[in-house]
Amino acid sequence: MPDKPRLSREEIAARAAKELPDGSYVNLGWGIPNLIADYLPAGLTVFFHSENGILGMGRRARAGEEDYDLVDAMKVPVTLAPGASFFHQADAHLMSRGGHLDVAVLGGFQVSEKGDLANWKVPGARGSGGIGGAMDIAAGAKVLIVCMEHTTKDGAPKIVKTCTYPLTALACVDTIVTDLAVIDVRAEGLLLRETAPGWTKKEIQELTGAPLL
Amino acid sequence: MRQKLFPSVDAAVADVPDGARIMFGGFGGAGFPNNLIHALARTGTRNITAISNNCGTRDGELGLMFKNGLISHVIASFPGPHANYFQERFAAKEVTLELVPQGILCERMRAAAAGILGFYTTVGVGTEVAAGKEERVIDNQHCILESPIRADYAFIKAQRADELGNLTYRLAARNFNPIMAMAARTTIVEVEEIVPVGSIDPEHVVTPAIFVHRIVQAKGIRYAG
Numbered sequence: 001m002p003d004k005p006r007l008s009r010e011e012i013a014a015r016a017a018k019e020l021p022d023g024s025y026v027n028l029g030w031g032i033p034n035l036i037a038d039y040l041p042a043g044l045t046v047f048f049h050s051e052n053g054i055l056g057m058g059r060r061a062r063a064g065e066e067d068y069d070l071v072d073a074m075k076v077p078v079t080l081a082p083g084a085s086f087f088h089q090a091d092a093h094l095m096s097r098g099g100h101l102d103v104a105v106l107g108g109f110q111v112s113e114k115g116d117l118a119n120w121k122v123p124g125a126r127g128s129g130g131i132g133g134a135m136d137i138a139a140g141a142k143v144l145i146v147c148m149e150h151t152t153k154d155g156a157p158k159i160v161k162t163c164t165y166p167l168t169a170l171a172c173v174d175t176i177v178t179d180l181a182v183i184d185v186r187a188e189g190l191l192l193r194e195t196a197p198g199w200t201k202k203e204i205q206e207l208t209g210a211p212l213l
Numbered sequence: 214m215r216q217k218l219f220p221s222v223d224a225a226v227a228d229v230p231d232g233a234r235i236m237f238g239g240f241g242g243a244g245f246p247n248n249l250i251h252a253l254a255r256t257g258t259r260n261i262t263a264i265s266n267n268c269g270t271r272d273g274e275l276g277l278m279f280k281n282g283l284i285s286h287v288i289a290s291f292p293g294p295h296a297n298y299f300q301e302r303f304a305a306k307e308v309t310l311e312l313v314p315q316g317i318l319c320e321r322m323r324a325a326a327a328g329i330l331g332f333y334t335t336v337g338v339g340t341e342v343a344a345g346k347e348e349r350v351i352d353n354q355h356c357i358l359e360s361p362i363r364a365d366y367a368f369i370k371a372q373r374a375d376e377l378g379n380l381t382y383r384l385a386a387r388n389f390n391p392i393m394a395m396a397a398r399t400t401i402v403e404v405e406e407i408v409p410v411g412s413i414d415p416e417h418v419v420t421p422a423i424f425v426h427r428i429v430q431a432k433g434i435r436y437a438g
Binding site for chain 1: 240241242243244266267268289290291292293299300303304310312313314315316317319320322323334335336337338339340341342355382383384385386387388389390391392419
């Protein structure tokens with residue numbers, strides 16, 4: 001594997017932030033996606049949705065500002081943006097499942113060339129595992145972006161022909177933003193739209209488990 | 214007229230029998246009926262089926278119920294990284310678990326509340342969740358049949374109740390509580406404040422009194438983080 005710098009988690013988040021349309025309603029999942037709110041391009045207005053019933057979620061609460069009745073999906077105390085609203089959990093998921101949200105951004109363990117996503121369970125992991133809102137959001141998002149590292153810690157591709165991890169949803173991913181590339185999932189295959197600085201298509205292809213267009 | 218106000222959390226849960234199916238509101242540390250949970254644990258009622266988003270945070274929320282071995286089956290979406298008492302019982306096969314996608318958990322409870330006997334959804338198609346469920350194609354989309362989730366009781370938390378049981382909630386502590394209130398046969402609410410009938414603006418009521426059967430004022434136990 002070429003020993004070249006890759007994008008950091010923060011840089012992946014900043015790159016994914018550029019995919020969000022101005023004025024859009026957006027759900028951010030656990031992991032790298034949760035960093036996106038801190039890296040919005042200047043002048044871009046986005047309304048953040050939280051599965052526990054918040055639309056118009058603001059930045060994280062600072063020390064002394066915390067109110068534990070006002071938390072995000074990761075239990076972190078947050079604030080509200082002007083124009084925010086509250087609703088119950090069924091309506092929160094109605095928004096994601098019913099195609100009302102413009103974009104959802106989730107983390108991933110694997111994405112297949114058909115856009116299948118595996119992001120909730122590592123095979124053989126101990127304990128019960130947990131689905132949370134991932135399946136609802138993945139199955140229902142109008143546009144689904146996955147942010148993840150391009151390869152596992154051992155260097156194995158996370159973009160694969162067929163997912164071997166337990167699936168979250170079939171054919172749901174539209175765009176993959178990794179530390180090496182931006183890739184669109186198209187009917188004809190995976191389109192390499194952008195490479196990280198200093199990386200060639202050939203090098204990225206070698207670290208990808210499915211053909212790149 | 215039937216009196217809904219109860220003098221204590223212990224009185225409000227005193228008749229819950231062994232083997233009851235109970236929904237517990239709350240998400241992310243907010244909106245959990247912690248005082249009712251403590252009261253239920255004091256009764257020692259066993260063999261409970263718990264329907265809840267998660268399975269406790271250490272001793273907090275449902276953690277106490279698992280610590281004391283009072284729950285035998287769980288329907289949940291995300292047991293949680295700090296649900297250590299649940300995980301111990303689950304590993305020892307003392308507790309069984311049905312994992313449900315979070316929004317489908319909501320809709321299955323809402324179906325029970327609404328008298329709907331089933332619905333088709335694309336959520337879970339091609340995943341472990343689809344195992345054993347009827348599949349069909351509607352409008353060229355593969356979907357699976359989901360069934361209602363009913364319960365004998367809902368234990369919920371609201372900020373304010375009037376003496377009839379009209380409820381309002383605070384911030385994101387609303388979460389699952391209004392849905393569970395509608396889905397169970399007997400809904401028990403713990404609130405921070407009980408106010409006279411007429412003092413909640415009808416336009417601000419989130420859960421109408423028809424869904425609430427027992428009201429008890431309780432000082433909130435909180436588990437931050």
